[in-house]
Amino acid sequence: MKIELESKAVLSGQHFLNGDVACAEGALAVGCRFFAGYPITPATEIAERMARRLPQVDGVYMQMEDEIGSIAAVLGASYAGVKSMTATSGPGFSLMLENIGLAIMTETPCVVVNIMRGGPSTGQPTMPGQQDVMQARWGSHGDYEIIALAPSSVQEMFDLTIEAFNLSETYRVPTFVLADEIVGHMWERVNIPSAKAIQVVNRKKPENPPSEYAPFKPDEDLVPPMASFGEGYRFHATGLTHDENGRPRTDSAEVQQRLVQRLCEKIRRNADKIVKVERILLEDAEVAVVAYGIASRAALSAVRKARAQGIKAGLLRLVTVWPFPDKQIEKIAQKVKALVVPEMNYGQIVREVRRVAKETPVVFMSKLGEEPHKPAEILDALRRL
DSSP states (O other), X not given: OHHHHHHHHOOOEEEEEXXXXXXXXXXXXXXXXXXXXXXXXXXXXXXXXXXXXXXXXXXXXXXXXXXXXXXXXXXXXHHTTOOEEEEEOHHHHHHHHHHHHHHHHHTOOEEEEXXXXXXXXXXXXXXXXXXXXXXXXXXXXXXXXXXXXXXOSHHHHHHHHHHHHHHHHHHTSEEEEEEEHHHHHOEEEEEEOOGGGSOOOOOOOOOSOGGGOOTTOOOTTSOOOOOOTTSSOOOOOOSSOBOTTSOBOTTOHHHHHHHHHHHHHHHHTXXXXXXXXXXXXXXXXXXXXXXXXXXXXXHHHHHHHHHHTTOOEEEEEESEEESOOHHHHHHHHTTSSEEEEEESSSSSHHHHHHHHHTTSOEEEEEOOSSOOOOHHHHHHHXXXX
8 A cells, every 4th residue: 555655646757747736746756745725826736736636645635724824734744743835925925934933943844835926915916026035034033044945947846845845854944945936837847756766855753762852952963853743752842942852941041042043053054965056157157147946047048148149158046045055156256257146026135146246246137027037138238247
């Protein structure tokens, strides 16, 4: 029976899918067996796919009353030992942020997919945007670190959803897939490998007996092993400042310092392992584009056209948006005369690029509304530089 369920979870072979469906299939392939969500354009197709597919693999789908209930259910399912996710867009993501803060404090592995659309507020429900990248990083209160990945193709919607689960399980942190409406809704060929070829990471389990278990006592990598509810380990998980045994210690500055520092450092110290970028034609580049998501596709075309016209251009595509790839951008900034940053917002990641680039000029290309960047527009910027 187990083999039959695993074969249904991984639909190996070539498929023609849209990005939302590919995301759902990636989640199933890596072992997600619980989804709670609420319909919202342009992420609804993820919920629809999970509603059909989870019963086939002995999983559970729940449509909740709203996004607040959805993320709460996801955290509960994760603590019960089930790989869990939800999917939403900007307004729903805003509603989830309080419980995402709870996930950070209780170190709950989970994946949140945000198919970004134009905002603020309800904005443009059916149009693309990249306006949530700073909200993903700083939307909840307090000091913390998260992980966020930015797919630029339907294939990456499958691949990076798997990566998001693996990173979340490794570091016990909520991990985001930040796609835009175009990537979520476009149709492309997707190659799904066999189940044996898919790398699956599961959270560390405690090796000591229940009587000696401290639920928030970290190993050397700063990540504590995680027992699940119902496994015989008695422990307390709370959003309050807590010690290694999970007991609230809101009166202790020392406990607060140690806890928050560890929540940040378990990601910062491992940034070199987490961060991924794609370098294209950068070896001899004199100007470079820094882009992510749908904007990176136009940027790639522009860079190739620029090369054909004798302009030594290159592209640094951000696969990981958070932690921010400081080292990779700094290295490129030291070599080129200028950087170009196209984004479908009014200035978000470009501020991080300018922070890291220091004295290297950075040209920002903003797009708001339904129309993404055209290669010709980015090419014009490269010509001017």
